[in-house]
Amino acid sequence: MSATLLLVRKDLRVLARSPLLLGALVAYPIVIAVLVGLVAGYASSKPRVAWVDEDNVPPVVEVAGRSFHVQTIVDEVSKNVTLVRLPAREAARQLASGRVVATITVPAGFVGTLETAARSPSLVLHTGTGALASRVTQQVQALVYQLNRRLQGAFIRANLAYVQLLLHGGGGSFLGRRFDVLGLDGTQRLLASMPPTKRVKAIQSFVHDARAGLAQTGAALTATAHPIELRQPKSHGRSWVLSSQVQSYGIALTVTFLALLLAAGAAAAERDEGTIARLRRGLVDRSQLVASKVALAAAVGVAVAAALAIVFGIVVEAGGVTGGEPWQRVPLLLVGVALAAAAVGAAGVLLGSLAREARTASLLAVLVVLPVVFLGLVPRGAVAAAWWVSQALPFAHAVRWFDAALYDSSPWRAVGVQTAWLLGIGAVLFGAARASVRRLTL
Amino acid sequence: MTTPLLRAVAVARRFGDVVALAPTDVELHAGETVALVGPNGAGKSTLLSLLAGALEPSEGAVETEARVGWVPQRPAHYARLSARENLELFARLERVPGDRVDVLLDRFSLPPDRPSGDLSVGNRQRLNVALSLLADPQVLLLDEPTASLDPGQRRRVWEIVGEVRAGGGAVCFATQNLEETEHADRVLVLVDGRVVPASVDEVFA
Numbered sequence: 001m002s003a004t005l006l007l008v009r010k011d012l013r014v015l016a017r018s019p020l021l022l023g024a025l026v027a028y029p030i031v032i033a034v035l036v037g038l039v040a041g042y043a044s045s046k047p048r049v050a051w052v053d054e055d056n057v058p059p060v061v062e063v064a065g066r067s068f069h070v071q072t073i074v075d076e077v078s079k080n081v082t083l084v085r086l087p088a089r090e091a092a093r094q095l096a097s098g099r100v101v102a103t104i105t106v107p108a109g110f111v112g113t114l115e116t117a118a119r120s121p122s123l124v125l126h127t128g129t130g131a132l133a134s135r136v137t138q139q140v141q142a143l144v145y146q147l148n149r150r151l152q153g154a155f156i157r158a159n160l161a162y163v164q165l166l167l168h169g170g171g172g173s174f175l176g177r178r179f180d181v182l183g184l185d186g187t188q189r190l191l192a193s194m195p196p197t198k199r200v201k202a203i204q205s206f207v208h209d210a211r212a213g214l215a216q217t218g219a220a221l222t223a224t225a226h227p228i229e230l231r232q233p234k235s236h237g238r239s240w241v242l243s244s245q246v247q248s249y250g251i252a253l254t255v256t257f258l259a260l261l262l263a264a265g266a267a268a269a270e271r272d273e274g275t276i277a278r279l280r281r282g283l284v285d286r287s288q289l290v291a292s293k294v295a296l297a298a299a300v301g302v303a304v305a306a307a308l309a310i311v312f313g314i315v316v317e318a319g320g321v322t323g324g325e326p327w328q329r330v331p332l333l334l335v336g337v338a339l340a341a342a343a344v345g346a347a348g349v350l351l352g353s354l355a356r357e358a359r360t361a362s363l364l365a366v367l368v369v370l371p372v373v374f375l376g377l378v379p380r381g382a383v384a385a386a387w388w389v390s391q392a393l394p395f396a397h398a399v400r401w402f403d404a405a406l407y408d409s410s411p412w413r414a415v416g417v418q419t420a421w422l423l424g425i426g427a428v429l430f431g432a433a434r435a436s437v438r439r440l441t442l
Numbered sequence: 443m444t445t446p447l448l449r450a451v452a453v454a455r456r457f458g459d460v461v462a463l464a465p466t467d468v469e470l471h472a473g474e475t476v477a478l479v480g481p482n483g484a485g486k487s488t489l490l491s492l493l494a495g496a497l498e499p500s501e502g503a504v505e506t507e508a509r510v511g512w513v514p515q516r517p518a519h520y521a522r523l524s525a526r527e528n529l530e531l532f533a534r535l536e537r538v539p540g541d542r543v544d545v546l547l548d549r550f551s552l553p554p555d556r557p558s559g560d561l562s563v564g565n566r567q568r569l570n571v572a573l574s575l576l577a578d579p580q581v582l583l584l585d586e587p588t589a590s591l592d593p594g595q596r597r598r599v600w601e602i603v604g605e606v607r608a609g610g611g612a613v614c615f616a617t618q619n620l621e622e623t624e625h626a627d628r629v630l631v632l633v634d635g636r637v638v639p640a641s642v643d644e645v646f647a
Contacts, residue, residue: 278532
């Protein structure tokens with residue numbers, strides 16, 4: 001067995017005999033996976049929202065001459081929330097106790113205002129004070145948006161009816177009052193029977209232009225109602241994107257944290273125990289020493305990531321999260337984990353060598369890992385300098401690798417590019433770590 | 443004059459601006475025992491580490507074709523591994539036959555299966571010495587080997603020194619205990635990182 005493998009086996013044995021660390025390594029992926037699974041589950045779950053009807057909304061409401069079956073429409077548009085009809089007091093009680101995350105109140109006079117089609121009635125939203133409030137507000141905004149979309153079609157049709165009345169004339173009503181309109185057609189006929197004086201010709205010209213203009217009103221009203229339409233093409237991904245992203249970040253964070261701490265601690269421990277001097281007496285060269293710690297980080301990273309993916313998969317499958325866990329992609333994911341953990345492990349050896357003492361190395365690793373992770377979360381357009389710095393570190397590439405492995409229907413291009421990045425960064429870090437382990441023998 | 447088993451030529455070591463050992467020449471010949479004495483910080487451990495190959499010299503070179511065993515001042519082994527596992531690991535790294543492990547465990551009466559971190563200070567130092575003997579060294583370098591041993595264990599260490607010397611090997615040991623120089627054929631006195639021609643009595647007067 002090579003010296004590197006002997007050292008890896010030794011480090012794994014040492015790790016297995018550190019009960020606290022081993023317990024943390026077993027518990028960590030379980031806790032993270034359950035938390036990540038719950039987040040993914042929550043992201044696809046419907047919040048429970050109270051619907052308080054203080055207007056006694058009838059089953060059928062007539063708006064702009066069109067009948068709406070209220071319950072049917074509410075059921076159709078409330079795809080992202082579960083609406084529960086409750087009296088006002090009970091809704092307030094459940095909001096306070098957290099059984100509902102928000103209340104939507106239909107105030108008295110709502111339907112009457114709506115039926116006039118002259119001004120906008122209001123719904124009243126109360127949300128809880130927890131971390132969910134902003135998401136619930138978004139969900140209710142989406143619900144009201146969907147309701148408005150249904151209603152605006154009726155309003156447009158009603159407004160067009162008034163336009164038709166202006167064009168062609170006839171009987172109409174507004175706010176309950178009936179009236180007769182001559183219309184532009186009738187006006188034109190009247191003008192045709194009159195002597196063609198200069199003034200009559202001017203009025204005929206206006207009627208002609210007005211008819212041409214009003215003929216375009218239908219399209220104009222529709223365009224005004226939908227200045228921009230949002231169309232979402234069907235996704236080409238293989239599993240639900242949020243679930244994959246949450247899992248990618250969870251695994252990347254875990255692997256970065258573990259690999260950095262483990263490699264830094266293992267490298268510095270060789271000096272703490274005095275064994276580095278024994279090893280460096282021709283038994284192990286510097287490359288083998290760094291390689292053994294890198295291999296340790298990769299091995300533990302793969303084991304923990306596999307456990308994380310399995311527990312996460314069980315949680316999301318049990319929770320019925322859309323897309324579920326792409327089990328057949330887990331082996332590909334673990335290849336990426338091995339690469340990422342190795343690159344981070346090389347950084348860990350570098351830190352451990354610079355710190356030269358296990359406790360300092362662990363503290364340094366914790367202090368380093370947080371900014372590295374946060375840098376990896378900075379979008380390209382936000383802070384360009386931060387984004388470029390993150391490109392020189394393994395975390396951002398690990399996230400993209402894992403995301404492609406879990407989500408993309410054809411991941412190979414992304415996997416290839418990120419593999420090249422991780423190998424390049426890993427090689428640079430390995431070289432720096434190899435140069436710095438000399439410090440451990442001082 | 444016979445060819446020395448180990449020769450250091452103008453070997454020196456600096457840590458930053460601090461000179462831990464000025465250029466020094468040392469030769470260890472077959473069948474001789476050399477004692478290194480000097481006050482704390484004189485450079486004894488640095489010189490032994492350089493001779494052992496555990497520390498890279500800033501200048502000069504150490505030349506040897508012999509198998510060199512080294513007992514560092516502070517026990518150097520893995521605390522979470524047992525004495526047997528430590529010996530087996532270093533035996534495999536040194537490509538030494540596995541049966542050597544049982545011989546050394548028996549010779550030093552070491553508890554084989556307890557984590558070495560749980561052993562007494564004396565047992566840890568015995569493991570430290572045992573590790574240095576894995577490759578059956580021709581040159582044995584010991585850095586204050588008896589500092590934490592009881593009289594019986596000290597006697598055992600000097601027996602080992604005698605065995606190496608009798609087998610045609612060479613021994614160099616550092617000590618603060620002047621009585622131990624009686625085990626040496628030669629005494630090198632180190633002061634402020636330099637070998638000085640003074641006697642032991644002059645240095646410690």
